[in-house]
Amino acid sequence: MNTIWIVEDHAAFRRTLERVLNAETGLQCTRDFDSCEKLLAALAHDDAPHLILLDVGLPGMSGLAGIRFIKERAPKTLIVILTVFEDDDKVFQAVCAGASGYLLKTSSVTEITQAVRDALAGGSPMTSRIARRVLDMFTKFAPKHSDYGLSEREKEILQLMTTGLIKKEIADRLTLSVHTVDTYLRRIYEKLEVNTRTGAVAKALKEGLV
Amino acid sequence: MNTIWIVEDHAAFRRTLERVLNAETGLQCTRDFDSCEKLLAALAHDDAPHLILLDVGLPGMSGLAGIRFIKERAPKTLIVILTVFEDDDKVFQAVCAGASGYLLKTSSVTEITQAVRDALAGGSPMTSRIARRVLDMFTKFAPKHSDYGLSEREKEILQLMTTGLIKKEIADRLTLSVHTVDTYLRRIYEKLEVNTRTGAVAKALKEGLV
DNA sequence: TGAAAGCCCGCATGCTCATGTGGCTGAGCA
DNA sequence: TGCTCAGCCACATGAGCATGCGGGCTTTCA
Structure with a gap:
């Protein structure tokens, strides 16, 4: 009942x-x-x-x-x-x-x-x-799922950025040199047309890139 | 028809x-x-x-x-x-x-x-x-709409952060001194339990704080 | 009436970032 | 064969950042 x-x-x-x-x-x-x-x-x-x-x-x-x-x-x-x-x-x-x-x-x-x-x-x-x-x-x-042509590795780094990690931490996490992370960030910024990590993170989350 | x-x-x-x-x-x-x-x-x-x-x-x-x-x-x-x-x-x-x-x-x-x-x-x-x-x-x-007890002004600044603006730009936008924006950021970081702007932006967007 | 909380401002320090420049490798395509 | 492109590394520099300290002024509420 x-x-x-x-x-x-x-x-x-x-x-x-x-x-x-x-x-x-x-x-x-x-x-x-x-x-x-x-x-x-x-x-x-x-x-x-x-x-x-x-x-x-x-x-x-x-x-x-x-x-x-x-x-x-x-x-x-x-x-x-x-x-x-x-x-x-x-x-x-x-x-x-x-x-x-x-x-x-x-x-x-x-x-x-x-x-x-x-x-x-x-x-x-x-x-x-x-x-x-x-x-x-x-x-x-629903997330827009835009495509900026990010590579897998780039997405990975972008994803780690959205957790609030700093360069050094990202580098350690992926066992890379900070310089390498630097290189990726440049490319990500370029592809997303931003020039700060904040902008990149905002764009990533708003448009469901991660 | x-x-x-x-x-x-x-x-x-x-x-x-x-x-x-x-x-x-x-x-x-x-x-x-x-x-x-x-x-x-x-x-x-x-x-x-x-x-x-x-x-x-x-x-x-x-x-x-x-x-x-x-x-x-x-x-x-x-x-x-x-x-x-x-x-x-x-x-x-x-x-x-x-x-x-x-x-x-x-x-x-x-x-x-x-x-x-x-x-x-x-x-x-x-x-x-x-x-x-x-x-x-x-x-x-649906956004979680968590509540961290942010004041209106704090939310306003958090919102501007999510657009990718830097401190100086936020200060100009709100006709404040950068020092004041600094003070707000501290409080926001404290309330959100983060210590980088990236972390704050991520948390804001993920949890629908803005 | 006094404490609490929000808002606003200032300065200094050391760390982190963005961005310029350069290089090496290997995969894949033309 | 030479080209591009992803992935990796390096160093330098000026700008931007987090965070330490300090102050003030108003509103609200117990």
């Missing part, structure tokens, strides 16, 4: 959800809250449920902030967001904080029930519009 | 898809290919379609590699992946390359048709299992 908690300030909607979920075999809604604070209080001394249906856009503590707390105290508990918002920032924050599903409140109770089952079965239910948002953010944040 | 191209090496499946999509109002499957190479050749001289249904796991050029080419030549064309694979690496690469949907071949033709409509309407259809994969990757790659 999978236990579910609901956090939702709209009393009528909350009760409807509860009733519908309890009518399902294998699902049991054991607790419900009208604020995130109360949920956190309950988490402090009771066992966490398998899944939490969480309204973001609650009065008081933002549901978004709540996700982090939940994930800290009960990392295994699945969190399915229930919201009227569909904007990038909200979605982004929820996803980063570790939500496992993202539903719109306009969804039917059938859809919500199905989503709960999906999430429990290892899926991440979300509308395709929200999925698009997530994918867009992904491509935006 | 939305135009669709299909890239799929299994001839029978390709024809079925084509027939089903053409039976839909508003959709028209104008071309079909049994390899990625042929698709790219067609893209070179013909107008790109609105959407491409792409099989990854084709003989010859990988469909995955094909995505990048398609996105280069026709950035606006939506790409919906059709695959038997569900492993992290494939999904990750497809998502990074800019796919707008990710379907399993076990989907019914009705589901595929619906997915095509979803994608054209601005969504990113995918199964909830795949969505979970994407979300997991997202949390894995």
